[in-house]
Amino acid sequence: MNTRSNFDSSLKQLKDMSLEMARLSENAVKEAMDALIRQDLEKAKQVIEADNVIDELEFKIDDKATLMIATQSPVAKDLRKILVGLKIASEVERIADQAVNIAKSALHIGKEKHIKEIVDIPKMMDMALEMLNDALTAFYTEDAALARKCAEKDDAVDEMYGRLVQELLGYIPENPTSTNQITQLSFVCRYIERIADHTTNISENVIFLVTGKRIDLNT
Amino acid sequence: MSVFTITDKAFDVKDFNLWYGDHHALKNINFPIRKKEVTAIIGPSGCGKSTFIKTLNLMITTIPGVKMSGEINYNGQNILNEKLDLVDLRKNVGMVFQKGNPFPQSIFDNIAYGPRIHGIKRKRVLEEIVIKSLMDVALWDEVKDRLNAPALGLSGGQQQRLCIARALATKPNVLLMDEPTSALDPISTLKIEEMILELKEKYTIVIVTHNMQQAARVSDKTAFFLMGELIELDETSKIFSQPSDERTEGYITGRFG
Numbered sequence: 001m002n003t004r005s006n007f008d009s010s011l012k013q014l015k016d017m018s019l020e021m022a023r024l025s026e027n028a029v030k031e032a033m034d035a036l037i038r039q040d041l042e043k044a045k046q047v048i049e050a051d052n053v054i055d056e057l058e059f060k061i062d063d064k065a066t067l068m069i070a071t072q073s074p075v076a077k078d079l080r081k082i083l084v085g086l087k088i089a090s091e092v093e094r095i096a097d098q099a100v101n102i103a104k105s106a107l108h109i110g111k112e113k114h115i116k117e118i119v120d121i122p123k124m125m126d127m128a129l130e131m132l133n134d135a136l137t138a139f140y141t142e143d144a145a146l147a148r149k150c151a152e153k154d155d156a157v158d159e160m161y162g163r164l165v166q167e168l169l170g171y172i173p174e175n176p177t178s179t180n181q182i183t184q185l186s187f188v189c190r191y192i193e194r195i196a197d198h199t200t201n202i203s204e205n206v207i208f209l210v211t212g213k214r215i216d217l218n219t
Numbered sequence: 220m221s222v223f224t225i226t227d228k229a230f231d232v233k234d235f236n237l238w239y240g241d242h243h244a245l246k247n248i249n250f251p252i253r254k255k256e257v258t259a260i261i262g263p264s265g266c267g268k269s270t271f272i273k274t275l276n277l278m279i280t281t282i283p284g285v286k287m288s289g290e291i292n293y294n295g296q297n298i299l300n301e302k303l304d305l306v307d308l309r310k311n312v313g314m315v316f317q318k319g320n321p322f323p324q325s326i327f328d329n330i331a332y333g334p335r336i337h338g339i340k341r342k343r344v345l346e347e348i349v350i351k352s353l354m355d356v357a358l359w360d361e362v363k364d365r366l367n368a369p370a371l372g373l374s375g376g377q378q379q380r381l382c383i384a385r386a387l388a389t390k391p392n393v394l395l396m397d398e399p400t401s402a403l404d405p406i407s408t409l410k411i412e413e414m415i416l417e418l419k420e421k422y423t424i425v426i427v428t429h430n431m432q433q434a435a436r437v438s439d440k441t442a443f444f445l446m447g448e449l450i451e452l453d454e455t456s457k458i459f460s461q462p463s464d465e466r467t468e469g470y471i472t473g474r475f476g
Contacts, residue, residue: 212461
């Protein structure tokens, strides 16, 4: 008989909660970007308001994990599952905070006409979110190789971040009255770059979960 | 298996086998036990852990039909081969059991029993030994006013500490503990665990326990036995975080056993 079916189902629930939280955060990033591009200020506000749902979910994950540690004396991989569940929830919460930051930038820019069509920034977002998806799949399937591969994509995001910020700053001389908008768009690039970094941290946690070894992929 | 780089071993068990009649209870055990460390032995019921600990002071030879092969080296001599003075061996290798088993005598006489057998008669010397032993197990303050009271009047936890004090009174080098807290309440259990951590400054301790958290809390090394085999022996921190063998992981995470 399975002597720990109850505990196993709690571990599964914890994982599902982390993944649910990640799904909400991913969605928040997309919505914030949409609000930015379409200058939909109402939507930007909604993204900011909806963040507390994600925060609440993180508290629930914390409480559940705490109770499991207190009552089940987890060791070895069981313990890593709980620790990693907690850490991933915390990374995901910070990704959601970046979505809030993007939404705030959308509000700062407001209805001011964009200096040019925003094309590359959403592409960069897609790259970061693809990384996030891979990292979460790696978490779900406990696939250390996929986690490693996912983290390798961070370099491309970093490279794009550098390029876009250079490009944006280059617009300032010709558009001195749009300095605020250009600065905000640069910030958005930074926020997306941070999302990719949090994703890399998720990948590191997946590798720790599977192998028990700590590695630094953020180099 | 070499988790030890230095040779300060209290015991060095090599290629050890034990049979109860036809039943092969311990299979090819290689198990070095380092001095002044706590070594915990864990494993499911019937895995051989109690059998193993009872071979270390040859208590096992009281059971009829036991056959052994291999080496159990203690202080450089194989206790299986050489003509040993068993009384002397057990003076050096003390043992306590699951349940405190004081003699139906006074607290004082329980502890003085061993030293008296070994020829100590002077009251002053015996008193010193009794006081020191009771202090070692943190029982002195609780019983100092009633040393002549019957030991069986003590609580279960106190009786167990008394028995540990009794084992210490003959100044052993090694202390074997076979599930010493399984019959005790949680606070008495924690007192014994605290005491173990104090005692390892002076003694080599081998403890068999069903309580895995206890093994994790008190021991330096942990050995996992399964069906008569020593599956894994390593640093306790390693065993409880990243055991090398999946059977160990299955056991410590409560998936089988």
